[in-house]
Amino acid sequence: MAGGREIKTKIKSVQNTRKVTRALEMVSASKIRKAQDLMKASRPYARLMRQAIGHIARANSEYKHPFMVERSEIKRVGYVIVSTDRGLCGGLNTNLFRNLLGQIRAWQDKGVEVDMVCIGQKASAYFRRLKVNMVGSVTHLGERPQIDQLIGVIKVMLDAYTDGRIDRLSLVYNDFVNTMTQKATVDQLLPLPPSDELTSSHSWDYLYEPDPASVLDHVLKRYVESLVYQATLENLASEHAARMVAMKSASDNATKAIGTLTLIYNKARQAAITQEISEIVGGAAAV
């Protein structure tokens, strides 16, 4: 019986693969809920922070913080890239990187250099091979990212901006729309994009304690941190959603493949039996 054993082995191997993809699918399905809860829990802070920043932007302060002033010439730009630590989540990271590569190329064509910091192993593994300047990296954030894990990479970029080494800073991540859709997103962090809200009619300003420069510096740094943190949580939820979908389709494919292989196996076995019988019959006729 030709190839029967080989087909059987293949069926076994596909079955084993299906076990793995099923398990991954179920793990992601349970983790996605936790990731979504984290995302929701961190929203009030992000909202109130945005509100405070909106107020600050509208206050008639004499002092203008460098983070709020657009620079006339751009010589070097910075990116904070949020990616996953693990693979097998469909095209999630690839789409994000492809999106970003287009932008990087556009900057490089204009003679602008690119610095980046990577959050997550996939980004640092990918951009290591490219001709970009990786200045910071953090990996293995786990299932509950904490803001203090991110402080380092953010500080690297904020310092670069303050020192004038970069003139613009953007944040790249996958925005979690719903389980089926994750949107690769690039947001400008610095300088703060001007808010489209109307400026208030009467002029007022805060009492700053101790002084506008140090307070605004503190607030704006916290603001950037909260945006990056929020992006990390969005990306985490996106990762689990994408993995769940990818693994589900892989399991489905495995099931179909097993069906096909079983069919082929049965045909081969039937053919072998038929052949054997016809050989016996032929043999008997010859005698």
Add this chain to the structure above:
Amino acid sequence: MSTIRCDIVSAEKEIFHGNVSMVIATGEMGELGIAPRHAPLITRLKPGQVRLKLENGEEQFFYVSGGILEVQPQVVTVLADTAERAADLDEAAARKAKDEAERAIANRVDAMEIAEAQAQLAQALAQLQALEQLRRSLKH
């Protein structure tokens, strides 16, 4: 008695929201008591207690390890830090991030095993896809 809305949040969760008659916190320049109709104010907070006097006269305490206090005509917002923060700690974190990047560029070895296992699984998935195509071509 007049009251003012108060929101206390940290990056990881919402801690308090509701109407209060007074907010007492430790600002960088000293203890602050914010009553309704306080002038707009923004300041950094020192690690310490935030005390709220609620409408019914009760008091509530929260510990914050630093953060920002913003006073607006209708609302007092406390944006609390989740972690203990200090300039030198931040500096150390930044240095660690840079080291990590250098190590990533120098290609680490310990990630190899995982990458290998992943490559195998990816290969298996590719085989599945090929089989799927084979199945389709058999049908037609």
